[in-house]
Amino acid sequence: MRRWVGALAVVLVAASARADTAGDGFLHRMATAIRARLDAAIAARKPKLVPPVPIEVKWRPQRIAGSIDLGQVVAIVAADLDGDRRAELYAVTPREVIALAIAGGRAHELGRVAFGGELAVPAPRDVVGAAVADGRAIVASVSTRARSVRVRWQGKQLVAEPGEPGFPACGGERVELAPGRNYFSDGSFGTRCRDDLVDATGRHLRVRGVVATNDKLDVAIETCDQAGTCTRAARHELAGVGAAFELADVDRDGRVEAIVSGAGAPGDPDVVRVMTLGEDDKKPMYRHEFHGGVVGVVSADVDGDGRPCVIVAVRLAGANRVDLWRLN
Numbered sequence: 001m002r003r004w005v006g007a008l009a010v011v012l013v014a015a016s017a018r019a020d021t022a023g024d025g026f027l028h029r030m031a032t033a034i035r036a037r038l039d040a041a042i043a044a045r046k047p048k049l050v051p052p053v054p055i056e057v058k059w060r061p062q063r064i065a066g067s068i069d070l071g072q073v074v075a076i077v078a079a080d081l082d083g084d085r086r087a088e089l090y091a092v093t094p095r096e097v098i099a100l101a102i103a104g105g106r107a108h109e110l111g112r113v114a115f116g117g118e119l120a121v122p123a124p125r126d127v128v129g130a131a132v133a134d135g136r137a138i139v140a141s142v143s144t145r146a147r148s149v150r151v152r153w154q155g156k157q158l159v160a161e162p163g164e165p166g167f168p169a170c171g172g173e174r175v176e177l178a179p180g181r182n183y184f185s186d187g188s189f190g191t192r193c194r195d196d197l198v199d200a201t202g203r204h205l206r207v208r209g210v211v212a213t214n215d216k217l218d219v220a221i222e223t224c225d226q227a228g229t230c231t232r233a234a235r236h237e238l239a240g241v242g243a244a245f246e247l248a249d250v251d252r253d254g255r256v257e258a259i260v261s262g263a264g265a266p267g268d269p270d271v272v273r274v275m276t277l278g279e280d281d282k283k284p285m286y287r288h289e290f291h292g293g294v295v296g297v298v299s300a301d302v303d304g305d306g307r308p309c310v311i312v313a314v315r316l317a318g319a320n321r322v323d324l325w326r327l328n
Contacts, residue, residue, distance in 0.1 A: 049202030076296030111158030200254030267317030
């Protein structure tokens with residue numbers, strides 16, 4: 001298809017130039033016909049826009065049962081790497097990446113792989129971690145190790161391959177920690193991106209959020225047309241946001257929600273707010289307080305029913321274990 005369109009385009013340009021310079025009526029008519037065919041072909045190949053179907057969200061917070069020893073979780077990400085249409089959770093600790101399935105209100109361990117390679121020098125006092133989904137793999141980094149790992153499924157076995165130095169961000173970007181600090185050299189606590197959301201008309205969205213060290217979350221939203229050209233649609237800023245946050249469309253209405261933790265000290269009592277961007281941030285869609293600090297937030301379809309679930313990892317002050325909560 002691309003070669004055919006390209007060949008027609010060359011002929012169109014040549015014919016148009018000849019018609020303009022020589023005034024040849026035949027070539028002008030041919031150029032017009034080719035242009036009409038190109039327009040028709042492009043229109044026929046455009047994918048149809050599929051608007052999202054809004055769903056009712058029922059907020060029923062409950063602690064997810066399970067006796068899995070997760071240790072000190074420093075980051076968490078959700079992705080369907082095994083292709084069963086149900087997202088798994090991948091928890092990053094100072095030593096391992098642990099894969100979990102959520103079913104029947106319980107967490108089940110699917111596998112775990114250790115970080116390898118040399119230790120990071122110097123390492124910050126507070127352990128920092130990050131993880132992003134990259135196709136059919138998870139790229140995870142922790143401040144105790146010099147290199148990241150690329151985690152994927154090989155059959156029914158979870159495997160890890162050595163990765164690059166630095167921490168994964170969005171679209172293949174990597175960042176480094178500020179020397180001796182628990183934040184990154186770009187002045188942020190973390191970055192989250194989504195490219196699997198659509199607006200109310202079905203147009204593709206690119207969403208990028210960054211939490212800066214001043215506890216402000218900056219979210220940029222781009223709208224992409226059917227040809228793949230993206231333009232800035234909106235920008236939002238939220239104050240009092242902690243390092244754990246997620247971007248999602250929980251109610252599937254085509255508007256992006258920010259799911260954010262508070263900006264308190266690690267381990268202190270915390271709160272999660274779900275806010276539709278562009279609306280009054282003092283009136284969140286949902287708010288829930290926790291006795292411990294929130295170390296991770298994800299939104300994903302973990303049970304295959306087509307509805308995104310908000311899952312929060314909470315750690316009490318002084319404790320290494322975490323509790324997982326499902327909020328809807």
